[in-house]
Amino acid sequence: MIRWLLSTAFLLFLIAGSPAAGPARADDVGQIKVSKGTVSVQRDGRTVAATVGMGIRPSDVVTTGPDGSVGILFADASLLSAGPGSVLAIERFVFDSTTHEGAFETRLQKGTLTAVSGKIAKRSPDAMKVRTPSTVLAVRGTELAVRVGEPGE
């Protein structure tokens, strides 16, 4: 029993000590779980450096530098990740955690994106969409990768 308590206390110490663990806010719809190199988030006309644990909200635009990559987990358990030189806009995220109804729309302006759909797409097959400058992807499940090259490439 004491051993169990000690190991639990140790684990709690680890959890409490994990980086930039800001409390979740009500209007957050996802959270940055992985951030490498230069990653920033544009919100309300301001640009802030992304950190692990930072909340993501609808209308955020996530950009990665030439050395950057980022992974975000959303409230419906879907996940998105972007490689270097990417511009990814979270345009809409609505999720009813009881019925699983909702809508999830993102736009990859350039770069690379991988997506794993979650409960929104499972419940409503046309509710998750990824847009690029020229195409619209209706994601019915489950894992996909999208690349938008530079103009004239």
Place this chain on the structure above:
Amino acid sequence: MKGRARAFALGFLALSLPLAAACARPVRNELVVLLPSRDGAPAAVEVTHGRAQAGLDQPYDATRLRADGRLEKGRSSEGEVRGTFGAALDAQPLRPVSFTVYFLEGKDELTPASLSVVGQIFAELARRPAPEVFVIGHTDALGSHASNDALSIQRAERMRDELVTRGLPRERIHVQARGKRELLVPTADGIAEPRNRRVEISVR
């Protein structure tokens, strides 16, 4: 007559220039690849480009948008995906892991087996960056949606309090309730089933 022809030609030129400019706007190369799904769930993506559409439903099915604006369906490969999307794939967050706990019948206490699950939950939390816990209450199919929604929230909140008591910061925990919408053991509506009266803990 000559003048009119020239005016016509100029007019045509004036009209067609913006059109030509629009056509000459460089189209970005776009590649879409359906990846194998890790849990074997059915996968499909519908790609729409103007009036052109292509459905991807097999792993490594792909569409490419060509420089001339044509959408072309074809195949990709594990090697191309690794080469093109390696950095993005390496940045994918860990997938959520789910645990299920049960309460003793009519009591606020976890079953002995569920107590050891709590230990596993804390171990899973420790290996994740910025970990969060989603506590999701479920009921069996006995009763109305309204009563089951309320009951499943109660169960989830009870489990949240249990985790807080054991030291997990409250702001890390999200409470959700599914009522009777997601039965673990499928039954007809109105059937009592203890295994469906559960709380799912999704560590993310």
